[in-house]
Amino acid sequence: MKKLNYMYVIMALVLTACSTVPFTGRRQLSLVDDAGLRQEASLVYSQFLSDPKTKVVNSGADAAMVKRVGSRVSTAIEKYFKENGYGSEYDYDWAFNLVQDKNVNAWCMPGGKVAVFSGLLPVTKTEGALAAVVGHEIAHAIAHHSAERVSQMMLAQAGSAAVGAATAGKSKATQSIMNQIYGVGGQLTLLNYSRKQESEADRMGLIFMAMAGYNPNDAVALWERMAQANKGEAPPEILSSHPSDATRIRNIKNLIPEAMKYYQKR
Helix, strand or coil, X not given: CHHHHHHHHHHHHHHHCEEECCCCCCEEECCCCHHHHHHHHHHHHHHHHHCCCCCEECCCHHHHHHHHHHHHXXXXXXXXXXXXXXXXXXXXXXXXXXXXCCCCCEEEECCCEEEEEHHHHHHHCCHHHHHHHHHHHHHHHHCCHHHHHHHHHHHHHHHHHHHHXXXXXXXXXXXXXXXXXXXXXXXXXHHHHHHHHHHHHHHHHXXXXXXXXXXXXXHHHHHHHHHHHHCCCCCCHHHCCCCCHHHHHHHHHHHHHHHHCCCCCC
């Protein structure tokens, strides 16, 4: 009976707790309130900026470019959502800051809190390429990928409980084997979801940069330069949360015609 109860709970969660990602139409698991994550993210972002170890760049051409790109992309997204009848769930309190850090990185928290590390700029080189990165990172927030990842972890925990119930009364050897299969399989499944999210963010990011008046073709040159920067350092794709550089570049080239439909040159 306990085994059946666990399975019914898992099935109910999967069938009822779903939402749809804008633009891609993908159905995703949604067990947590994204608004709550946005509140937490806002607090963490403020703490990050005020941390003495964080060196926020408030002046200069690079800082101005980050804010300009962020403003153009976020304004274009808001305009599109408003014109197409989306609700208030995408009314984000945007923030874009350049941080002095040698790492080649940028990220966007739930709710639109963005940080661009200065180490990224020598790789982006152009404003259009930076827009590709900003659009990609914003896409993670718009697609509620953080909430989805948390939901996946919650479902994984529920599955682990179901495995425990299913193997109750079995030999310790059987339980150990089942737990190992579930543990490894669960980990790779979650990583696979992460790669899907990365590819989804690439697709949406191209659309977002195009909406803002940046040519999506700039993304190809960006990821080619990124591939050179990552040369010899990337892990095998099956164990990575990101697509391989070659896969990403090929997919982006295939997605450009779709993004160009949204492109309005400024």
